[in-house]
Amino acid sequence: MKIDNILIDYVNRGSYPRTVGRYWASELWSIKKGYTSARKFFKKENKIGIYGVRMILTGIANEDMLTKIFDEMNVKYKPQEKKEILVDDDITLVVKPDFIFKDFVIETKYPFGNSNDIPERYLYQLEAEYRSFYLPVYLGKFKSPFEVKLLEYTPSKSRWREIQEMLREFHLKVKKYEKNNATTSN
Numbered sequence: 001m002k003i004d005n006i007l008i009d010y011v012n013r014g015s016y017p018r019t020v021g022r023y024w025a026s027e028l029w030s031i032k033k034g035y036t037s038a039r040k041f042f043k044k045e046n047k048i049g050i051y052g053v054r055m056i057l058t059g060i061a062n063e064d065m066l067t068k069i070f071d072e073m074n075v076k077y078k079p080q081e082k083k084e085i086l087v088d089d090d091i092t093l094v095v096k097p098d099f100i101f102k103d104f105v106i107e108t109k110y111p112f113g114n115s116n117d118i119p120e121r122y123l124y125q126l127e128a129e130y131r132s133f134y135l136p137v138y139l140g141k142f143k144s145p146f147e148v149k150l151l152e153y154t155p156s157k158s159r160w161r162e163i164q165e166m167l168r169e170f171h172l173k174v175k176k177y178e179k180n181n182a183t184t185s186n
Contacts, residue, residue, distance in 0.1 A: 004050050011053040015044055020174050023167055025095040025128035029121040031170050038170070038177035059110040062142040063098055066108065070099070077101050083132040087164050091171050095132040098140070105133050106150065108140040118151050126153040127160055 018041055023031070030036040048056070070077055078100040085093040099106040107129055111119050118126070118139045130137045130153065138150040 004053075007053050007057060008047065008050060011056050012047045018042055020178055021090045021171060022092050022094060023170070025093060025125045025132075028124035028128065028163060028166070032124060032166055038173040041174050042177070042181075055110070055112060058112075059108070059142065062110055062146070062148075063108050065146065066099075066140075066148060085128065085132055087167050091167050093128055093163075093167065095128045097129045097133070097137075100133065100135075104136040104138060105129050106138050106140040106148075108142060108148070110142040116149075116151070118153060123153070123156075123159060124163055127156060127163060129153075130155045131160060 027036055067079060069075075080096050080098065081100045082094060082096045085095060087093055097105045098108045107122070107126060109122060111122075113119070122139055126137050126139060137153040137155075139153060141149045141151055143149060
């Protein structure tokens, strides 16, 4: 038995059917950078390799531990509460932060770096979380040994406009791909 293969299979298991017009805040950066194309929206094309798998599992393990600590210490919070933002009649942005408290929100990440700034790749998700809850949003940056450093996110009207426009453009590409794919498969 090779443990790396089990880890790879675990992270790459299953897929969820996608709905045109329904996009996740966690994929905003991938959409912006072109990592998630209209074609990739419908079909996961590449298996995540062992390095990416290890990074993902490290973040999951830390988040699971923090959840356990909050639960055992009777901290009042809501985990993974889903909210939907109607961007327009055809586009819904789904937001699901890790920890929602009465007065603030925490989105946790393990960015594998020593910067004291919020990496750009997280700014779009944090903006969407702010627009969902209208509470202060923090990046909970995991470090080793176990630490959660909170970095406050500053909301940006221009970033929010950029997100909306980006989603509209991406949505048009997804619809076009779906239409072309449907006509070629019949």
